[in-house]
Amino acid sequence: MLQTEKQYVQWQENETLHNAVWLSESNHMPPARIVLVDDTTTADDAYRLACEGTSLLWRGDFHNARQLLQALGRRIDRTNERSELRKMKKAANKPNAASVQGIPNLFHQQRQLQAQRSRILSRLLLELDANYVSQLRRAPDVSAACTAAFGPLDTAMDTSCVLSFRDLQGALGAAGWREKGVPIDSLGLSIFPHYGVFAPTRHEYVQLLLDAALPDTCDVAYDIGTGTGLLAIILAQRGVPQVIATDLNPRALACANENFTRLELTAVQLQQADLYPTDAPLANLIVCNPPWLPAKPSSSLEYAVYDAKSAMLRGVLQGAKQHLAEHGQLWLIMSDLAEHLQLRTRDELLSLFADAGLSVKYRLDTQPKHGRSQDDSDPLHVARSAEVTSLWCLTLI
Template identity: 70%
Template sequence: MLKYKGKSVFIKSSQYLQWEEGSTEHKARWLSQSNHAPPKRIVIIDDTITADEAYRLANAGTSMLWRGDYHNAKQLIQALQRRIDRAEQRKIEKAEKKAVQDAHSSKSSSGSQDLPQLFHKNRLAQSQRSRLLGRLLLSFDANYQLNLRRAPEVSEACEAAFGDMNEACVMSFRDLQGALGAAQWRKKGVPVKALSISVHPHYGVFAPTRQEYVQLLLDAPLPDSCKVAYDIGTGTGLLAIVLAKRGFKQIIATDLNPHALECAQDNFDRLGLSNVQLQQVDLFPTDAPPANLIVCNPPWLPAKPSSPLEYSVYDANSAMLRGLLMGAKQHLADEGEVWLILSDLAEHLKLRTREELIGWIEDAGLKVKYRLDTEPMHGKSQDESDPLFAARSAEVTSLWCLC
């Protein structure tokens, strides 16, 4: 079995940040989960700064290197979030007022035509929020030693997220929070009720908090032979675990993300699974026997990812989905099947049509054998305050059996 031991998948290159503090020049390694470039403007701040002043600096594109109490930095982040929320609410109210005015004009457009624009505006707002909150920075000595008052021990979580660090470094407070949160996910695990197990996500690997598709995989009739199965884009390895539970003799799980491969292997080891092989490849495994079953839960929304973690959600131009469909036939054994796990949220958002999906399936020489559907159970599908509630509440997740 392959166990990928590499680290630092999110650090594209060794970038450094330089700043002047007092009369001293400083230089440190720059770390960014989203691969943002090192900030160009930095000011030193501490507990004396007000939230309003920090918000003004963040909006002006200035990053702030924190020299105060650790817990006061957490409070500052929360205060910045409240100010961003208020600004976003004012924008929403302004847009609603304009919509009422447009409703009385001939230029008014239908709600369905507005959905793609609303989706992209919502993504832009999320990106802007992330950048603003990411402007509060922390500096670390070698081995992620954080020398702030009341700071917790963070070196283990940072090493798991970013790899070994034998020099000083700087990252955003939000990225540190992400690493600490990921460490808790990894320790406690995410319960999978349908299997009575837990899976343990690693940093940079999408946690399977939405699990309605697991029951679909358990309910789907198995193909005639259960010798070989592929799990394409394995992530935490959850789909491969389901296949093992259902009796497949040999399972080959693939992913390009080294963090995902390490995570999946960890989960297989925890469960004592010895019949799953891992390959770091794009889509289909190499030097593998034909598959009786190919399973894939690709990113559901055709949009450009803005960070490595978003590759689990967004698939620019549906490239992975189309690549999977076009290549599946040549990797299937006789009477083999493809189980495609896919939400129709993109259709409700008018980002992709059902006709396009069916066309891609037919162009790949595949046909739909059957489809199993389930309704969403996640919180956003019930949240009427969500700007995309109309689409989310109508969402259906399906297992498409193709042959």
């Protein structure tokens, strides 16, 4: 899931061949063509080069690079606005059958445009030394944020690394979340997400987990795909004496561990596992908030949002029979956005439950209030504004 093999990037500068570790969170290959750019490079030239596939290694003032990135973003947006998307957006916002049929296309097209935008913007690069220090004029101290996000570099082996400004901005943003935390008002606490871990900035489902009645016996619970640890924290706070939380992503495990430690939770154990824990007692309750959209993730950062071929959803449902104790319950947190985007039907979801030998005991619903669901300039507003997030309480048939 995460890039593990070290890759290198090379470029010619002052008649010398330079070599540096290549860091890319989007798993982009090291660039084959690099030109040096600085404060004298115009945004139009930079945009043309980036669109042609050339990467731009920034040698000017740090803050001017940020402005160049914004200028590139505006050029991409202007081009996209002129494109087909605009027509499709108009069609998708008309509530008639023909326009509703355009929604899956619109979703895929929007993802393609986002991927293309990310590819172009990711071509603006900077070099940091092996301690993540930038030699650019007016560069801030990014070393702690990069170490937290990407891990330390091998200072004995490598003298520098090259990464995109976008990835650097992601690392700086994540460092801010990690320091300030995301307040979860209904719990009266903050969760501290790490870089690359699903951040519960939109957490309408927390109230569902507080409202659902625990099974009569609830000695052991699992939280499958724990991310920051949020659901496990809710269960521990509700008094479940043993909560076993799993995730595949090592960053999630480190993050959840930090959150549990901050809250001095002793009831929660962590396991790196593909879905279900091993060597664990049967569960009276299994909770899972899988990625909600059945589509292929295009980078490691998207694994918490997109579930290719609904693999996690199917795996959790199919495994319930083997892991639930008698009278146990599976609480599945799902939004129906996939249904509004016509990526899955309600009947297909119900068939997945039935195929796994599960029946619906009850369902709790809530309507998201986050900004995106209310943004009527979003091409997918029709789908997003109709979204409902549910806690499905499932039991073995």
